[in-house]
Each structure stands twice: as C-alpha cells, then as structure tokens.
Amino acid sequence: MLEIKAKVQPAVATTAAAPSLYAEHRKVYPKAVQGTVRRVKWLILALCLGLYYVVPWLRFDRGPGAPDQAVLVDMHNARLYFFWIEIWPQEVYYLTGLLILGAIGLFMATSLFGRVWCGFTCPQTVWTDLFMQVERWVQGDRNARIKLDAQPWGFGKLVKKAITHALWLLIAAATGGAWIMYFADAPTITRQMLEGTAGNQVYFFFALFTATTYVLAGWAREQVCTYMCPWPRFQAAMLDENSLVVTYREWRGEPRGKARAQGIGDCVDCAACVNVCPTGIDIRDGIQMECIGCGLCIDACDDIMQRLDRPRGLVGFETWTNLAASTAAAAPCAPGPERQRAGMAARRVPRFIRARTLVYLAVLTTVAGVMLGSYLMRTTLTLAVIRERAPLFVRLSDGAVRNAYVLKLANKLRDETQYALVLEGPRGLTITVQDAPLDAQGHPLIGSRADGITQWRALITAPPGLHLPESVGVHFRLLNAEGHEATSTGSVFLGPKP
C-alpha cells in the first residue's frame, strides 16, 4: 500500500514579515529534449492538430440540396453531420453517450496509465507544446530565453519577441478559424471571412477562440493545469497503487551527489529533469498535483544516464506497487549497480486487470453497446401523435363524439414517400385527415417532406350509438405502398362517461 512520506520539519517561528496571500508568477523556461517520449509526443501532436485543422475540409457527398461537408454542426438547420451519420436535435442523446464514453474512457486511461490525457493529448498540452517550440525557434533554448528576458529592452529583443507573438497569433487565428469551420461550410466561410462578409457572430467566435488559444497556450500554460483545470484536483480518485505514474526511483538515485563521488546513488543532481519540465516542478519530490505526466523528464534523465554509462530509467513510468517492491529489495544493498539490479528485478508487470478497470470497461462496453444498438435500430420515419386536449372531445349535433389529433410525421431521408394511415381501434371509429387525399381503399394518404417534419390534423369520430368506455386505446399505423407497416404509434380516444 501507499506509504505517505512526510518531510517532518521543525516548527519554526520567525519574526519575518507576514507571508503574502498572493503568489508571484514564476516563469517556466522548459529546455528542449530528445528521446522516445518526446518523439511520441510530437507524433500525437501532429496527429491531433492535423485532425483538427484538416477535418472541416473533408467532403462527403450527400446528394443535392444537402451540405457536402463530412463533419458539420449545422446550428441553423439543426442537423449534425458526421460522414454518413445525420443526427437530429431530438437525438442529442447520442452526444450524451459520446460524453459518457469520453469521461469513462478518461477515467479508465487514468487508472491504467496515469495522466496520459494531460501529458499527451489534452489540447492545452498540445497547443502549449507547439507554442513552446515556436518560442524555441525564435528565441533559442532555455538559457537563451532566460538571458533574453533578463536583458533590457532593445531592438534585437523587440524583434524576437514580436516574431514570437506574431507566430503565436497566427497559429491562434488558424485555431479559431478552424473552430468556425465545424459550424459552417469551410470553403464558404473561409472566403467570407477573408472578404469581410461573414456575420458578426462568426467574427465574435473567431476572435474568442483566437484569443483563448493565444492567452492559454502563450501566456497561461501550466497555470491552466495548476489553477484552472478541475481534472488534476479529482484525478487522485482514479489513480491507485497500480496506476502508471511518472516517478523518480528514489531507491536508486539517493543519496544524490556528484558523478565521481563514492557511495552515492545514481542521481547526479544535474537538474536536467527540472529544466525540461513544462510545469517547472522537480519530479524527485514525488507525485505532485502539478505533474501532468508528460514524461519529458524521463527523456532528459535517460540522456544523462546514457552519457554517464549508467542504466536508463532513473525516472520512468512506474506503479507505486513496483516502487515499494524495488525499494524493499534495494534497501540492503549499497549504492551502485548491484542495488540497481536488485531493485529492478523486484518489479512485476503492472496489474492492469483490477476491479476498477473492469468496472470502467463494463460501463464503456455497455454505453457503447447501447449507442450502437440504438443507432442500428434508428428509424428514419417516426410518427408522433399528439392528442388535442382542448377540447378533450367534441360532441357533434347527431350525438357522435369526435377527437382531434396532431400527427407529426418526421422523415429523416431525402426522398418523399406517401403512407396509408390505417386506424386500429374499436369497430365503428372512423378517421379523417384534413387536407389528405384518400387511397383506393379509402385510407388517408399522408407523407412528410424530405429531411423534415410534416404536420397533419386527424379527426376520429365515434358514430352515435357506439357505446365506448371513457377512454379506449387506438393505434395509428402507417402502411407503405406494399402494405407493410412502416411505423405505428398509439394514443387514446376519449368520450363522455358512459
């Protein structure tokens, strides 16, 4: 189990000035790093940003009169297009399902591999990474940037800073612009935006997402993760002793000291891991809320260890269970290669199959199954019957009783079909539909406009002398040209108390 190690410090009472309640911002200057984790991060960055910028430009032919953009949220016409899938507003539960899948997927990934979302795929991380790279190209690496910031303002500094911010704004504008394209036809809206003819709403959201990208990725960076994002605060509930987290193998590194010193651990206290950290923390202090689990310190440390001809992995993705086992196995050994081997030998394959991961997997499978099932059984024709309640029923001059219904026929396809409306209910009831023609059998023929809803008003009449209970069930069946039922909906027929 986890062992909470507390650094017990003596209670010191000093007479210095009262501590400030507001912390100064300490700028982080992450150093460039090469290695496996960094390569994976670049790959994921390219994939995520590529998808984000390119997807709105993908075309998908839906026939005439329909948008040909593969992924489009059409707010004005209330349709959501995803390749061959078209979602109506009343099917927004698919979106709910996706959000549940996203949340549970995040929980599961976290309980298995720690904060991989934060470290590799979170938009905040991805765009910050890109912005940092731009900064590096223009202003140089960590030391150069620190020096530049310390310099008094001059022409050279001004140019470098201006280029950095101009490039940031350019990327931010592309980001804000791409966001708009998910909500409007990409080529059209791009042309309109360049011509200055897009609406105020478009420019507002463009400016909003440009500004947030620029501020969050250029200025706020790790402050977002530490102070604004709720996820680091409650991810502790998903992590346990079998989750992989970025960890410093203290049992191997301590006591840290100069490389040539005798009787000390493998950590040479070079601060490479600290210098590359995008949130400016020291991984050797143990697991911390600020750590986004990006693993760049692993690459940094591996590089140093390789140069010193020592085994890699002084910092690595490790579970607390393995860490405890290694610590126990390494304890009897003196610092050196033997201690390293003993500690590493005590490690076991992490337990990925655990109660919580199984629960997450079950929820994921269930939700995905329900969504898939509901999509496969999704009907393209739905009939909603709304009984008019004012009046509940109308008594006619000959004593007949009549009920009125509003029929809403929704057609999710792009062609129009007519259906014969057949009423199922007590014998003697007759149905008429206002404005509807009759077919050969005398049934009203109703249809719905393509990709829309058409409303009909139906009247059901019970002739005088037909003794019915106060309320009887009736069924509205729609038959297609072959006489097969296309859809049906139930309702009730009300009359006076018998």
Add this chain to the structure above:
Amino acid sequence: MAQVEKDSLTGTDTTGHEWDGLKELNTPLPKWWLYVFFACIAFSAVWVVLYPAIPLQGATGTTGWTARGAIGGIVEAERARQEPMLARLRSATPAAIAANPELRAFALAGGRGAFAINCAGCHGAGGQGAQGGFPSLADDEWIWGGSMEAIQATIQHGIRNAEDDAARTSMMPRFADGVLTPVQINDVAEHVLSLANRSTDAAAAGRGATVFAENCAACHGEQGRGNRDLGAPNLTDQIWLYGSDKASLVRNIGYPRAGVMPAWAGRLDPATVNMLTVYVHALGGGE
C-alpha cells in the same frame, strides 16, 4: 501579527489564523488571478455606465440600450419579413387562402396565435366554447353559419353588437312576460324534448305542438330545425348552448339569454381576420 509559522508536517507557511488548534496553511492565490478579479471589477464599472444597471426608472446607460428596444427591433424585422405574406392574405378571400397550401399553412399558424390572444377568452383555447352561452367552434353546429363567408362576417361584425350596424342580431322574446302561461311553457318544453324523442309526457308534448306552431315555428321552423339567417338554433340535435334538460328549456323559453360578440373588423387588420376565419373553419366544423 508578524509571526510567521511553518507547519511542521508540510513545511508550508501558515496564515497565522488558528481555530481550536487547527492552523490554516497559506496556499497563496496566483497574483494574476487577483488581477482577473480587478479586471472584472473594472469591467462591471464600465458596464454600469454603458448599460441600464441602476434599478431606477429612467436610469438608462449611456448607450441607451433597453431590453424593450432590443425586442422591438426584432419584432419590427419579423413584421417586415412577414409583410409580403400578410399583403397576400389581406387581399385574398378566406376560401382562396384555404385553397393555396402556402397561404393556408401561414394562415393556420397565424390564426392559431390570433385566436389564443383574441378569441380563447370566451371560446376556449381549442374553440371548445364554454358554459354560459359561448358556443363551441369545433363542432358541426353553427348558429349563424359555418361557411367561410359566414365565419368571416361573424368575426368582422360580431353578434348582437350595437356598435356595428352590420352585426347580425336576433332576439328571442321573453315568453314568461305575459305571452305564455307557465303551463303553456311547460307544454312547449315537452314538445321540444319530443323533437329528439326525449319527452316523458306525450299529452303535454301534444298540447305543446300547437303552442310551438303559433309562437316558435316562425323562427325555429315547423320541424324545429332552426334558421341560420335569423340565428335561430336547431332544436332537434344534441347541441344545447344553455342546457338540454327540461328545467333549462323552461327557463330559456321564459327568460331567454342571448350572447354578444364584439366586432373585430376595427380591432384586427383584414389579414388577421382572414387568418382567424381559416383557422376557425379548420377547427373541425367548417362547412
């Protein structure tokens, strides 16, 4: 006050506040966050100047913006958008509107709204009428006619409306005021019941037939089938505005009641009257 104490477990400064032995750790808020608060306060100050924020009548901001003004603009724009359609509705007859699917759909939607505002108070939300002489517009019985023209005329001029000369008027005499004796009224009520085979006193009904022929048939017809030109309702069907039981009949022969409907031609524009006509006609009883 200036005593700074470090918490022994975490090594963090305390704020110096202590409650029952519990000491509050100082976890400082980043300064930029404090500045965001200041920026919000500055924003609100600007807002108070620009927009109506002071709860006093007439206290508008320097921009002069009001919620009423904003919605007014939207309403104006919508009116302008509907105007071509309304112009067509104004010039067309209700029958022509009903024959054109586009106009009919617009008229049904517009008529529904106009009905809810102007008519539902008496005739009910669905035109079902109400007790006390407000006739149902959803059934197939019409006192003054259920054709498009008749409905339009009724809406335009009203019924028994003294302010409009074109309004149709009918007045059933108060037969209890010395015209008929109570026995005669009883007999004629039995006769009216017998028209729908509901009489329980054949002798009285027989006597009442004579009284009916002399006093009632002029308006309600020999067979009691009514006369729409005179607004005399059909007495042979099952729809009764003031009740169908004998006591109600006796009362209504002796002291008849008659409802009044206002004229709408002056209050609503012709397009709205036409939309209402089409809507009422489509409620279920249009002829």
